[in-house]
Amino acid sequence: MSGTFVGMPAFPVAAREAVHDATLRGNLRHATHTIRAKRARAVGELSDWARLREAGRRIKDHTLRHLDRYLVQLEESVTAAGGTVHWAADAAEANRIVTALVKATGESEVVKVKSMATQEIGLNEALEAEGVRAYETDLAELIVQLGKDRPSHILVPAIHRNRGEIRDVFVREMGAWGRPAPEGLTDAPAELAEAARLHLREKFLRAKVGVCGANFMVAETGTLVVVESEGNGRMCLTLPETLIAVAGIEKVVPSWRDLEVFLQTLPRSSTAERMNPYTSTWTGTADEDGPRAFHLVLLDNGRTDALADRVGRQALRCIRCSACLNVCPVYERAGGHAYGSVYPGPIGAVLSPQLRGTASEIDASLPYASSLCGACYEVCPVAIDIPEVLVHLRERVAQGGPAVREGNRVVLRPARGHAAERAAMRAAGWVFARPRALRAGQRLASRTRRLHPRTLPGPGRAWSGARDLPAVPVEPFRDWWQRTRGGKDGGR
Amino acid sequence: MRVALFLTCVNDTLYPDTGRAVVALLSRLGVDVDFPMGQTCCGQAHYNTGYRHEAEPLARHFADVFRGYDAIVTPSGSCGAMVRELYPRMGERARAEGRGDSLAAALAPVVHRTYELTEFLVDVLGVTDVGACYPHRVTYHPTCHGLRGLGLGDRPRRLLEAVRGLELVELPGADECCGFGGTFALKNAEVSAAMGADKVRNAESTGAEVLCAADNSCLMHIGGTMSRLRTGMRPVHIAEILASTQEEAAA
Numbered sequence: 242m243s244g245t246f247v248g249m250p251a252f253p254v255a256a257r258e259a260v261h262d263a264t265l266r267g268n269l270r271h272a273t274h275t276i277r278a279k280r281a282r283a284v285g286e287l288s289d290w291a292r293l294r295e296a297g298r299r300i301k302d303h304t305l306r307h308l309d310r311y312l313v314q315l316e317e318s319v320t321a322a323g324g325t326v327h328w329a330a331d332a333a334e335a336n337r338i339v340t341a342l343v344k345a346t347g348e349s350e351v352v353k354v355k356s357m358a359t360q361e362i363g364l365n366e367a368l369e370a371e372g373v374r375a376y377e378t379d380l381a382e383l384i385v386q387l388g389k390d391r392p393s394h395i396l397v398p399a400i401h402r403n404r405g406e407i408r409d410v411f412v413r414e415m416g417a418w419g420r421p422a423p424e425g426l427t428d429a430p431a432e433l434a435e436a437a438r439l440h441l442r443e444k445f446l447r448a449k450v451g452v453c454g455a456n457f458m459v460a461e462t463g464t465l466v467v468v469e470s471e472g473n474g475r476m477c478l479t480l481p482e483t484l485i486a487v488a489g490i491e492k493v494v495p496s497w498r499d500l501e502v503f504l505q506t507l508p509r510s511s512t513a514e515r516m517n518p519y520t521s522t523w524t525g526t527a528d529e530d531g532p533r534a535f536h537l538v539l540l541d542n543g544r545t546d547a548l549a550d551r552v553g554r555q556a557l558r559c560i561r562c563s564a565c566l567n568v569c570p571v572y573e574r575a576g577g578h579a580y581g582s583v584y585p586g587p588i589g590a591v592l593s594p595q596l597r598g599t600a601s602e603i604d605a606s607l608p609y610a611s612s613l614c615g616a617c618y619e620v621c622p623v624a625i626d627i628p629e630v631l632v633h634l635r636e637r638v639a640q641g642g643p644a645v646r647e648g649n650r651v652v653l654r655p656a657r658g659h660a661a662e663r664a665a666m667r668a669a670g671w672v673f674a675r676p677r678a679l680r681a682g683q684r685l686a687s688r689t690r691r692l693h694p695r696t697l698p699g700p701g702r703a704w705s706g707a708r709d710l711p712a713v714p715v716e717p718f719r720d721w722w723q724r725t726r727g728g729k730d731g732g733r
Numbered sequence: 734m735r736v737a738l739f740l741t742c743v744n745d746t747l748y749p750d751t752g753r754a755v756v757a758l759l760s761r762l763g764v765d766v767d768f769p770m771g772q773t774c775c776g777q778a779h780y781n782t783g784y785r786h787e788a789e790p791l792a793r794h795f796a797d798v799f800r801g802y803d804a805i806v807t808p809s810g811s812c813g814a815m816v817r818e819l820y821p822r823m824g825e826r827a828r829a830e831g832r833g834d835s836l837a838a839a840l841a842p843v844v845h846r847t848y849e850l851t852e853f854l855v856d857v858l859g860v861t862d863v864g865a866c867y868p869h870r871v872t873y874h875p876t877c878h879g880l881r882g883l884g885l886g887d888r889p890r891r892l893l894e895a896v897r898g899l900e901l902v903e904l905p906g907a908d909e910c911c912g913f914g915g916t917f918a919l920k921n922a923e924v925s926a927a928m929g930a931d932k933v934r935n936a937e938s939t940g941a942e943v944l945c946a947a948d949n950s951c952l953m954h955i956g957g958t959m960s961r962l963r964t965g966m967r968p969v970h971i972a973e974i975l976a977s978t979q980e981e982a983a984a
């Protein structure tokens with residue numbers, strides 16, 4: 242397993258391995274079904290859930306509509322509170338900014354709070370290349386980092402690993418990164434957690450620089466909010482002298498009042514808790530308490546392009562709860578790695594092709610990685626109609642059309658490999674516009690029915706590899722209708 | 734009330750028995766149903782595969798064919814959802830693209846007159862006991878577009894519960910997708926097949942002879958998987974169960 246998503250094959254190819262891996266399927270099935278049921282219970286407790294969901298959608302839509310204004314307000318508030326704001330157009334620029342900030346402190350290591358934005362830009366690798374070591378402190382991120390693995394879930398990046406595998410990773414790798422795993426470590430959850438705690442403790446106490454993301458940024462006051470379950474985040478946010486936050490520009494909300502909604506919907510959707518065990522908020526810097534220097538890197542990296550798209554922009558409402566992953570039947574069977582991004586599952590399938598474009602094989606295949614069953618939309622706490630965006634992106638892949646890339650209006654050409662499909666759709670459209678042509682085709686199929694096999698060769702194997710074909714009837718319905726005048730002339 | 738049967742292209746071509754069952758059922762309930770011969774396809778496959786522009790003429794054709802009816806009844810949750818949910822969306826998109834209101838106006842008359850079969854029975858005709866007899870053990874799979882798109886809720890279940898002789902058994906994981914998903918079944922065949930196999934195993938675990946649903950597209954996938962896995966179970970469209978009567982059951 243390599244630590245990068247670059248050059249991933251198309252989704253169906255990438256999913257193949259996971260589909261046939263019984264252990265992985267079992268792990269994922271167990272984990273997703275457990276959290277799925279818990280979420281349903283936690284959400285069911287609130288009689289005003291539908292209204293909270295609608296409020297969350299509206300707050301996000303309003304903020305995105307006026308993003309320019311709220312971002313400038315945020316910058317002013319953060320600056321007034323003693324912080325420094327940096328703007329990064331893409332991943333490379335964000336990485337350059339953070340690396341320079343770390344180097345300016347003279348340090349060569351940082352502790353990290355779990356953050357999707359820093360995973361998205363590949364910050365750890367960029368720091369590594371400049372001789373700075375980044376230590377992940379979230380338990381699941383630590384497992385992924387030590388195992389030189391890739392994350393496969395937004396909330397539980399090591400969801401594809403079972404306890405035995407985690408024990409082996411700890412025993413094998415911890416020594417190279419710091420305090421080794423205790424002698425005779427077993428795969429008991431309490432022992433594994435204790436091993437991680439001991440391993441991390443020395444890093445917390447030593448670190449001078451912390452790197453984090455943000456769940457929310459309050460424009461009005463310049464306050465950043467991080468929610469978590471383990472308490473490692475609280476340590477990283479308070480102990481170091483310098484704190485650097487990297488956050489997507491869509492994480493801003495206008496005011497503290499808006500948090501009332503999201504601090505209810507996020508924990509119930511993600512961990513099925515009524516409240517997050519740790520909710521850290523900080524505003525700039527304060528004398529004699531917490532970090533002395535605070536930097537906020539605001540990351541675009543394709544977000545403005547997505548914002549320009551009338552249908553696709555709703556994906557920017559995402560609060561990264563991962564509820565959509567946990568209910569997705571495709572995610573459950575294909576696993577997170579097949580999505581070729583730190584954003585797997587349904588949200589990844591609509592976000593990656595917008596942030597990165599649809600030029601690569603994997604990104605062009607993601608909009609099709611769904612049966613459009615709608616379970617994701619149903620659970621999403623900000624009501625992102627993921628099936629709608631998927632279909633919209635399919636249109637972009639198959640037909641091309643206008644889009645915004647890197648801030649420029651472009652007209653995309655249809656992706657390669659869709660020519661046969663396009664021709665088939667046109668032909669079907671022609672037939673369906675002509676009832677008589679349809680009838681001729683149906684009759685031909687019925688007359689030759691004895692010749693039809695139950696399995697198909699060539700591309701038809703995609704169907705008949707796993708399922709038998711239905712038998713073609715003696716006559717289509719319309720012939721029966723006409724022959725019997727709807728059963729009035731002699732029944733069936 | 735002028736009632737039209739919108740059978741769908743898949744049912745017309747491959748499942749005429751479902752169409753005959755709808756006609757028999759509605760006739761028994763005193764509804765004189767018409768089958769407009771001009772009907773073809775609602776455009777769902779085109780739309781969902783990313784060919785919205787190719788779907789537009791099909792939607793217009795649909796509206797032309799069905800405009801004059803008070804109710805348009807379809808034995809397909811997904812085609813019903815196409816007309817009710819996605820036709821208005823197609824109209825909005827055309828407007829947003831600067832092509833005016835003509836598509837939205839053309840489609841509007843058919844949107845709210847289209848009913849999935851179980852909706853028509855329960856909401857419009859106001860019946861749950863349709864006088865059917867079907868002495869078999871049956872499990873019901875609510876298809877995604879019926880469940881989450883149209884919000885069919887417990888209508889199918891209420892109809893099935895009123896069928897004489899029918900023993901309805903709970904399907905574990907009922908609200909999980911069967912894995913059909915139109916072109917998904919071909920483009921992501923392996924994931925689709927894995928979902929289908931899980932659905933079939935859940936169905937088998939109920940001990941039912943019949944898996945019932947309100948959409949033959951899903952049943953084609955589930956049934957094809959059943960016969961490949963040699964389960965001995967049968968897929969049956971809900972219309973065919975509701976159309977069955979005492980005489981047929983005895984025969």
Ligand code: SF4
Pocket residue numbers: 510558559560561562563564565566588617620621622623624625
């Ligand atoms: S898309 Fe919705 S359900 Fe999925 S992670 Fe984002 S907020 Fe949660």
